[in-house]
Amino acid sequence: MNATAVPDTSALLPVPVPGAPGEAVAVLHQAARAMFGATALVTEVVLRTLADSAPNETDERRTSSLQADDVADGLLGLGWGAARVTVNVAGLAVRAMSVALDPPLVPQKLRPVRLLRHVSLSWRAERAEAVRSLAAWSTIVAPAAGQVAVRLVDVDQLLLTSLERIDLQQLAAAALEELDVDDLMGRTVAELELRPLIEQVLAGIDLTSVMKDVIARVDLEEVAGDALDQVDLTALVLERVDLPRVVASVLDQMDLTELVLERVDVIKVADAVVDGIDLPGLIRGSTGSMASETITGIRLQGVEADRAVSRLVDRVLLRRKEER
Amino acid sequence: MSEHATYASRSTHAFEGETAGIVTRSVACVADGLVVLVILVAMWAGWSAVRFLTHPVNFTLPSPSWLLVLTTGGLVTFLYCTVFWSTSGRTYGDQLLGLRVVGGDRNRLHWSRSALRAAFCVVFPAGLFWAVVSPQNRSVQDVLLRTVVTYDWRPQAEPGPRSE
Numbered sequence A: 001m002n003a004t005a006v007p008d009t010s011a012l013l014p015v016p017v018p019g020a021p022g023e024a025v026a027v028l029h030q031a032a033r034a035m036f037g038a039t040a041l042v043t044e045v046v047l048r049t050l051a052d053s054a055p056n057e058t059d060e061r062r063t064s065s066l067q068a069d070d071v072a073d074g075l076l077g078l079g080w081g082a083a084r085v086t087v088n089v090a091g092l093a094v095r096a097m098s099v100a101l102d103p104p105l106v107p108q109k110l111r112p113v114r115l116l117r118h119v120s121l122s123w124r125a126e127r128a129e130a131v132r133s134l135a136a137w138s139t140i141v142a143p144a145a146g147q148v149a150v151r152l153v154d155v156d157q158l159l160l161t162s163l164e165r166i167d168l169q170q171l172a173a174a175a176l177e178e179l180d181v182d183d184l185m186g187r188t189v190a191e192l193e194l195r196p197l198i199e200q201v202l203a204g205i206d207l208t209s210v211m212k213d214v215i216a217r218v219d220l221e222e223v224a225g226d227a228l229d230q231v232d233l234t235a236l237v238l239e240r241v242d243l244p245r246v247v248a249s250v251l252d253q254m255d256l257t258e259l260v261l262e263r264v265d266v267i268k269v270a271d272a273v274v275d276g277i278d279l280p281g282l283i284r285g286s287t288g289s290m291a292s293e294t295i296t297g298i299r300l301q302g303v304e305a306d307r308a309v310s311r312l313v314d315r316v317l318l319r320r321k322e323e324r
Numbered sequence B: 001m002s003e004h005a006t007y008a009s010r011s012t013h014a015f016e017g018e019t020a021g022i023v024t025r026s027v028a029c030v031a032d033g034l035v036v037l038v039i040l041v042a043m044w045a046g047w048s049a050v051r052f053l054t055h056p057v058n059f060t061l062p063s064p065s066w067l068l069v070l071t072t073g074g075l076v077t078f079l080y081c082t083v084f085w086s087t088s089g090r091t092y093g094d095q096l097l098g099l100r101v102v103g104g105d106r107n108r109l110h111w112s113r114s115a116l117r118a119a120f121c122v123v124f125p126a127g128l129f130w131a132v133v134s135p136q137n138r139s140v141q142d143v144l145l146r147t148v149v150t151y152d153w154r155p156q157a158e159p160g161p162r163s164e
Helices: A019-054 A059-101 A112-152 A155-165 A168-178 A181-191 A193-201 A205-219 A222-229 A233-239 A243-253 A256-263 A266-276 A277-314 B002-010 B022-053 B066-087 B094-099 B111-123 B125-133 B139-146
Strands: B099-103 B147-151
Touching: A019 A112, A059 A112, A193 B002, A233 B066, A277 B022, A277 B094, A277 B125, B022 B066, B022 B094, B022 B099, B022 B125, B066 B111, B094 B099, B099 B111, B111 B125, B125 B139, B139 B147
Parallel strands: none
Antiparallel strands: B099 B147
16 A cells, blocks of 8 residues: 555556457456456455354364365366466457458458447547446445445454555655645634634643643743743833832732831841931031020120110210210 | 221121120120139049049048139139130130120230230229220220220131231
């Protein structure tokens, strides 16, 4: 069944010449061989079917079955010899018949071969229509014939035998070379109703255990690392995530004060803040400002008191202001 | 007067540059007196410490006589006023009340003039009260030594020649 191993035997066959005596002999040879082959095949199938269908057969019956095969082979050998003799005789008859059909010394119009050629040309003209009719008939007959053939043949055994003789690897490789697998898969996927198929598959699978197996076999860190290397995660988060909402939600769920007191060295932070601030200068400035305001108040009150005393003295001494 | 006008135009308050009255000057004197008192107490404490270190067994707090206290107080006041009037023109009490002691030409006093004024103030402190009746608010010391006590709230004195 290997396609590459089958030799092209067409060149070995003789080219038929219409109307030649050799052609008729060759046709007879081939027909006889075909008939004999068909008969032998049918006989072989019948014998094997009878032998295999016997229930609880014993070694003795097997022995008898082998004897039957030998008998069948003997009969077939005799038949083959008889057929060869018959064909040879038929060849002589055909040659004689060719002389009879195309006798010498007889006018062309009266020779029987001319009649045969006429019949041959008519057949060629009508052959197409005849083939169509035969095809139609075959269409009708083929199913029934197929069923009959299936009944006669042990299909399983035939398939097993065929598979044993076929180099499946080579066949698959050759088929894959010839096929456009991508196109085929694309069309198949397009024509399939994937959703129910997937649902059916998923219903039959324990996804949890499958995922556990996958996780156990996969280096998740490496896979995640490779995926993250190919993704600008920051840009993705900034684009897709509502950050204010996320942050607000997180803050709502957290006691930030407790977290800070628990996780942050507040004293250290306070020391750093104090170091960063000129606290003495700040205190000095604020207290200096307060002291300055107090001193300004004292000074202004002193000035007012001076003026009040001066006015009083001026009145007592009856002194006018311009005299000062 | 031109310098006075110039000074007044630079001052923040309109009254700055005017001669100070008896109230502010008296409060300034009280503040200076407290400063001198603190200095005297510090001296007494130092003296006590020295005595304790030299005679720890028979140590008793020193009890100076009034004469010694007055003499020392007068001397401290003299030095205190001389130094401050000749340098910044104002003692601590003057600083507190925003006053400055200057010459008649509104320049800072020379140390000799400051020393004379300080000695006069120590010997005759009542001369201050002449400022009450003086039309220009000048004390006896100011009249005799031609000095003036003015309102001056600026942190530093105006640079210029010292008034002899």
